[in-house]
Amino acid sequence: MADALGPVLERLWQTILSRRGADPKTSYTAKLFARGTGKIAQKLGEEAVEAVIEGVRGDPARLAAESADLLYHLLVLWAATGVAPEDVAAELARREGRSGIDEKRARDS
Amino acid sequence: MADALGPVLERLWQTILSRRGADPKTSYTAKLFARGTGKIAQKLGEEAVEAVIEGVRGDPARLAAESADLLYHLLVLWAATGVAPEDVAAELARREGRSGIDEKRARDS
Amino acid sequence: MADALGPVLERLWQTILSRRGADPKTSYTAKLFARGTGKIAQKLGEEAVEAVIEGVRGDPARLAAESADLLYHLLVLWAATGVAPEDVAAELARREGRSGIDEKRARDS
Amino acid sequence: MADALGPVLERLWQTILSRRGADPKTSYTAKLFARGTGKIAQKLGEEAVEAVIEGVRGDPARLAAESADLLYHLLVLWAATGVAPEDVAAELARREGRSGIDEKRARDS
Numbered sequence: 001m002a003d004a005l006g007p008v009l010e011r012l013w014q015t016i017l018s019r020r021g022a023d024p025k026t027s028y029t030a031k032l033f034a035r036g037t038g039k040i041a042q043k044l045g046e047e048a049v050e051a052v053i054e055g056v057r058g059d060p061a062r063l064a065a066e067s068a069d070l071l072y073h074l075l076v077l078w079a080a081t082g083v084a085p086e087d088v089a090a091e092l093a094r095r096e097g098r099s100g101i102d103e104k105r106a107r108d109s
Numbered sequence: 110m111a112d113a114l115g116p117v118l119e120r121l122w123q124t125i126l127s128r129r130g131a132d133p134k135t136s137y138t139a140k141l142f143a144r145g146t147g148k149i150a151q152k153l154g155e156e157a158v159e160a161v162i163e164g165v166r167g168d169p170a171r172l173a174a175e176s177a178d179l180l181y182h183l184l185v186l187w188a189a190t191g192v193a194p195e196d197v198a199a200e201l202a203r204r205e206g207r208s209g210i211d212e213k214r215a216r217d218s
Numbered sequence: 219m220a221d222a223l224g225p226v227l228e229r230l231w232q233t234i235l236s237r238r239g240a241d242p243k244t245s246y247t248a249k250l251f252a253r254g255t256g257k258i259a260q261k262l263g264e265e266a267v268e269a270v271i272e273g274v275r276g277d278p279a280r281l282a283a284e285s286a287d288l289l290y291h292l293l294v295l296w297a298a299t300g301v302a303p304e305d306v307a308a309e310l311a312r313r314e315g316r317s318g319i320d321e322k323r324a325r326d327s
Numbered sequence: 328m329a330d331a332l333g334p335v336l337e338r339l340w341q342t343i344l345s346r347r348g349a350d351p352k353t354s355y356t357a358k359l360f361a362r363g364t365g366k367i368a369q370k371l372g373e374e375a376v377e378a379v380i381e382g383v384r385g386d387p388a389r390l391a392a393e394s395a396d397l398l399y400h401l402l403v404l405w406a407a408t409g410v411a412p413e414d415v416a417a418e419l420a421r422r423e424g425r426s427g428i429d430e431k432r433a434r435d436s
Binding site for chain 3: 331332334335337339342364365369372375378379382383385386388390394395397401404405407408409410413414415416417418420422423
């Protein structure tokens with residue numbers, strides 16, 4: 001069940017927020033913030049490439065590990081650009097009303 | 110707070126699981142499953158490219174929307190390859206012990 | 219030999235340049251120009267994802283086809299952002315002096 | 328003119344071929360071959376992410392530099408998976424007959 005993800009994402013989010021403004025020498029997250037949204041977006045893209053590759057290979061353990069890296073960098077990018085997790089939750093909730101092929105059609109149009 | 114994400118991801122996960130084996134003509138998710146992990150991974154990569162672009166642009170509303178698409182396709186890829194959300198939660202929890210620069214060093218080695 | 223690529227890339231480049239300002243309804247290239255560099259960069263990213271996937275699969279015929287799509291969109295992006303092929307040739311030539319591990323070190327620093 | 332690219336790509340291709348089987352300690356290219364197609368494809372994906380970002384930013388000098396990295400890793404992936412540059416040239420030539428919207432339609436179908 002995905003509800004195991006909620007609490008750990010919440011803790012990760014709070015940790016990420018606490019690193020904003022911290023000394024880049026002491027924290028990888030603080031270092032990312034210091035390098036700016038372009039660099040964070042680049043890291044997100046790189047982790048996505050790795051997740052894509054493990055998905056194509058069909059390796060669940062490595063896909064889980066790459067997914068964790070992907071989610072971490074995604075949350076850092078949210079924090080750096082002013083996206084709140086609630087905003088993404090609202091986007092996902094908005095799509096719940098529409099489903100299947102209809103949802104896809106709405107997305108394509 | 111990120112805890113808004115937990116419940117909606119849980120509902121999304123259950124919906125995705127319920128579409129496995131459904132008629133591809135009636136559901137976009139069922140259509141993705143029918144096309145296989147390669148195609149799902151490709152869609153994940155495409156959504157990641159869009160999230161990267163919105164991150165570079167620094168557009169929070171569009172990044173939130175692209176993040177929702179990214180998370181949806183990530184969960185479909187998990188379902189298609191046999192990754193449970195708990196596996197990813199466990200990976201994230203495992204990293205909580207290590208933090209900052211030390212975590213990065215461990216990841217690079 | 220890669221010298222087969224030179225003439226066809228030259229013709230492709232001239233075709234792409236000739237489509238700048240053309241009616242978007244009559245040419246896919248003109249349509250890309252009309253949509254702007256963000257959309258062209260997105261298409262480049264999507265084609266790269268497909269090339270990555272075919273590379274991981276080790277399918278030479280499909281990698282060749284995806285590479286053609288990748289090169290086409292790369293040249294359109296050059297034309298849209300003001301990069302001349304000579305600029306890229308100069309970058310490649312500049313790296314010829316340095317090679318192997320030394321080149322990599324220079325790139326990383 | 329893109330014909331400046333042909334000769335330098337030809338030299339790059341010959342250099343890459345000469346590194347197959349070389350000692351990974353002495354050459355970055357040999358090291359890539361030793362790590363396999365998955366790793367080379369990953370590097371291609373990472374360079375593509377950087378090219379996408381510079382395209383979105385509209386920075387011609389940095390896009391030219393990232394494009395050189397992208398082309399280099401693309402050629403290494405060709406060499407590692409058995410794609411000849413002529414194969415890609417043939418794909419590009421095949422598309423010359425079709426153009427504009429018609430080409431796109433053929434690609435989508």
